[in-house]
Amino acid sequence: MEADTPRVEEYLESIYKLQQDQYPVSTSRLAEHLKLSAPSVSEMVKKLANRGLLSHTEKGVCLTEEGKSIAKKVIRRHRLSERLLTDVLGYRWDEVHDEACRLEHAISSEMEERISESLGNPRTCPHGHPIPDKDGVLVKENVKSLSELKASDRGIIVSVFEEDPRMLKYMASLGLIPDVCVRVEEVAPFGGPMIVCVSGSRYALGREVASRIKVK
Amino acid sequence: MPSCHGALKGIKGSTDYTFVLAGNPNVGKSSIFNRLTGMGVVTANYPGKTVELNMATTTFKGLRIGIIDLPGSYALGAVSEDQWVARRAVLDSKPDAAIMVLDSTNLARNLYMVLQFIDLGIPIVVALNLMDEAEKRNIIIDAPGLSELLGVPVVPTTATTGYGLDDLIQEAIDVVRDSQRIRYHLQYGTDIEANIKRLAELLSPYDFGIAGRALAILLLEEDAEFIELVEKHTNGRSLLEEVKKISKEIEEKHGEETPLRIARERHGLAGVIASQVQNDAAPVVSDKLWGYTTSPLTGIPLLICALGVIFAFLFYGGNWLSTLFSDLWAAYVSPVIDGAIFTIFGEGHIGKTLIWGFDAGILAALAVGIPYVLTFYFMLAFLEDTGYLNSVAFLTDRLMHRFGLHGRAIIPVVAGAGCNVPAIIGTRVLTTMRERTIASALITLIPCSARTAVILGAVSLFVGWKPAVAIYIIVLTLVFFVGVGLNRIMPGSSTGLVMEMFPFRAPIISNIIKKTWYRFKDFVFVAFPIVLAGSLVLGALYETGYLWRLSSPISPVVEGWLGLPAVAGLTLIFAVLRKELALQLLVTLAVVIYGGGADNLLLFMDKTQLFVYALVNTIYIPCVATIAVLGRELGWKRAGSIMAFTITLAILIGGFAYRFIEYFNLL
Incomplete structure (x- = not known):
């Protein structure tokens, strides 16, 4: 296998992260995330598909197993680098992301293991995200969208509409705020809305609304 | 329709006391309003807003009392139109007191807005409404205890029977006469209170037309409207800098944004108060029965039946009424009008043109208005009051989403098959102009009963039933593609469904009739002049x-x-x-x-x-x-x-x- 360029790794890492929210990932979303133009992204997506790292359908792209394992390796190196920067070099945790973006592509497998060992095999990055182990096994981050819950599931809200302050306030006035317990009462089929119970009130939430509420 | 500023001024000027009636949606607020007031209701709206304000005057023990019915909302804020209108009306009308209507079966959530009113420093009286429902659910609320905690009078009421309403108004009057009856002493967390107080002191030298504590809280909540108000002031920028500093301190201490922190404090306080004054109630069986309307397996067949009944009612019932009406008109009214016009204006062009307007035109408006619009409004009010409308919205949300709409649009769209007119007015259930435009455009394409008459009379009769069905298929396909297309090309995106689901409530006929009448009145005033003018031009x-x-x-x-x-x-x-x-x-x-x-x-x-x-x-x-x-x-x-x-x-x-x-x- 030819060595992966930083650009390839960057793509796979982004797709992997975006897959957590949206599956498959649309190319426009990917372009937005990478801050690149749509045509250059679709060209690259074709190349990656030819190499068997992802599959490309009308709706968007999904990583293949091989693509996923590379992505997880990059994420492991990124998060280990962040640990190294904060724990050993004394960086603040809000400064490390960009440095780690450069480091993640330069670290060899050998070096990766040594960093991990010398840091005592940390399980999370300084931001609290889990670090995949060397076989790519990711301790599942237990946060998911409210929309993934099934009828009669319960969860505790972690975050609500992070990027839309108006909606966040509206939800707050209804009592949908972090640390509050929700119970799903009914889920309409085919991606329809769901009914949730929050402190004695019942609300119907559209699926896209529910997908932006994170619970654990 | 009058503007709110004028109407609010009018009602303040002509009464001894003015009260606003506030509360969450579906707590029986409009039942109380209807009980307290008669038929002489004025409806007003703020320019560019679709949410309306109802106001009326009434007499109580020789005093003239103005009552302003605020739109039902979960909070007072600037994030949705109902909240904005409710708050604007409170600030504009400067009421003598606010009557807060609470749902006794869901005290904690309802108390949230009570706390917001207390924050605004407005004297309030609490109506613990739906006491009968609460009793059915074995919920017992300690009203004197609640009164003690909130520092305001609390009156248990049942709007449907009128129980407690006289006491409620008496308390509201007493509160205005004797301000000692209000003793606000509720406090949020100590450090939040300290920060609010600090900010209120900074704001105290300035007059923004609102109490210092109220403004301090609004600014910390990052309320866009009040930030703008302060910014316009000469010292505004430096004041806002201070707000930011204080807000940052709160954020660092509590690890979450200040507006969220305040909302949490308020919910927390509401929850604590609620738990202190009520027992733990067991859930009631009727909620489970109502669950069948939203469960897909039983809900969808039920929905199809319900829509079928609405359609059949509008189609057969409406057609029958419409024909009856036209026949009666032709037999009794039309000869009188025609005779009068011909006698006065002669049988020339002028006379005949006037007949187009005053005979055919008025008939056109009435023959649509009474059979279709009135019956539709009646059914809509019925569905709303039982809470079934929300179940319908829940089930159809997915389909409507493809058109950039959400579930609440289904009723107007289906109603369009009876008559487009009430259907388009019915799009008021949608909150944004984008949604209302898309829904209205789709409704105009849906063959109403009159167009169906043409399809049946021209195609089905002379060409065959298959081509007649083909027309429906073509039109419904168009509706689908136009909906999807408009959703693509219109700027903005759909808001998504966020809606409270209510338990089933037995509807009250008098409420439904009043609701139907207010809406119908509106239609008559809008449609009549234009139909008349249009008919006259066409006639000429x-x-x-x-x-x-x-x-x-x-x-x-x-x-x-x-x-x-x-x-x-x-x-x-x-x-x-x-x-x-x-x-x-x-x-x-x-x-x-x-x-x-x-x-x-x-x-x-x-x-x-x-x-x-x-x-x-x-x-x-x-x-x-x-x-x-x-x-x-x-x-x-x-x-x-x-x-x-x-x-x-x-x-x-x-x-x-x-x-x-x-x-x-x-x-």
Whole structure:
């Protein structure tokens, strides 16, 4: 296998992260995330598909197993680098992301293991995200969208509409705020809305609304 | 409709006391309003807002009391239209007191807004409403205890029977007369309170027309409207800098944003108060039964039945009433009006034109208004009051989402098949102008009962039932693609469904009748003048013979493109008055031109022509009453665009259908 360029790794890492929210990932979303133009992204997506790292359908792209394992390796190196920067070099945790973006592509497998060992095999990055182990096994981050819950599931809200302050306030006035317990009462089929119970009130939430509420 | 500023001033000037009636949606607030006031309700709105304010005056023990019914909302804020209107009206009307109507079965959530009113420093009286429902659920609330905790009078009420309402008004008057009765002493967390106090002191030298503590909280909540207000002040920027500093301190201490922290404190306080004054109640079986309306397996068949009943009621019931009405009108009213007009104005052009307006025009408005609009409003009010409307919205959300709408749009869209007019007014359940425009555009395309009459009378009768069904299929396909298309091209995105689900409540007939009447009154005032004016213009064109000259400019389109006789094109213009008029006129004209016996339309037009004719009549420009309502509800610019769009669409589709049928020799 030819060595992966930083650009390839960057793509796979982004797709992997975006897959957590949206599956498959649309190319426009990917372009937005990478801050690149749509045509250059679709060209690259074709190349990656030819190499068997992802599959490309009308709706968007999904990583293949091989693509996923590379992505997880990059994420492991990124998060280990962040640990190294904060724990050993004394960086603040809000400064490390960009440095780690450069480091993640330069670290060899050998070096990766040594960093991990010398840091005592940390399980999370300084931001609290889990670090995949060397076989790519990711301790599942237990946060998911409210929309993934099934009828009669319960969860505790972690975050609500992070990027839309108006909606966040509206939800707050209804009592949908972090640390509050929700119970799903009914889920309409085919991606329809769901009914949730929050402190004695019942609300119907559209699926896209529910997908932006994170619970654990 | 009067503007809010004028109407609020009017009601303050003419009464001894003014109270606002506030509360969450569906807590029985409008029942209380209806109980307290009579029929003389004034409806007003703020420019550009669709949420309305109702206000009325009443007499209580010789005192004149003005009551302003705020829109039901979960909070006072600037994030949604109902909240904005509620808060604006409170700040503009400066009421003597606010009557907060609470749902006793859901105390904690309802107390949130009570706390917001307390934060605004407005004297309040609490109505613990739905006491009967609470009893059924074994919920016992300690009203004196709640009164003690909140520092305001609390009155248990049951609006449906009128229980407790006199005490409520008496308490509200007493609160105004003796301000000692209000003892606000509720506190948020110590450090939040300290920060609020610090900020209030900084703000104290300035007058922003609102109490210092209230403004301090609003600024910490990052309320866009009040930040703007302060910013305009000469020292505004430095004040806002201070707000930011304090807000940052709170954020660092609590690890979450200040507005969220305040919301949490308020919910927390509301929850603590609620738990102190009520017992733990066991859930009641009736909620489970109501669950069948939202569970997909049982809910969808139920929904199909319900929509079928609505449609059948509007279609058969409405048609029956409409025919009855037209017959009675023709037999008794029309001769009187015609006689009077001919006696006064003679039988010349003027007399005949006036008959178009005052006989045919008024009939047109009434024959749509009473049978279709009134019955639809009645059914809508019934569905709303039982809470079933929300279940419907829940089940259809997914489909409506493809059109950039959400579940609440389904009822108006289906109602469009009965009559477009109430359907378009019904889009008020949607919150954004984008949603209302898309829904209204789709509704104008849905064949209403009048257009169905043309499809049945022209196509089904002379061409066959299969082509008649084909017209429906074509139109529904168009509705689908137009919906998906509009959702793509219109700027913005759909808001998504966030809606409270209510337990089933037995509807109260008197409430439904009042609701129906208020809405119908609105329709009468909007539609009548425009239908009248439209009829007069059309009448004048017809009686002076100018109309016939119109047939040559439209003939390239009508004859050349659509393949119809030019005279048929004229009847399409007339159909603007009432859609089924197209067919009636077509038959009349056929008789005029080809002599008696031509009421068999096939002597006059071939099958393809009849098909194209009915198709074009179904799609192009809705009737004048619909146009009037579109203009009023969406503004004339949007109404004009919808009209232009439907005309273009009708001509395009009609022309293609004509060529398609001829080419494949389908009919």
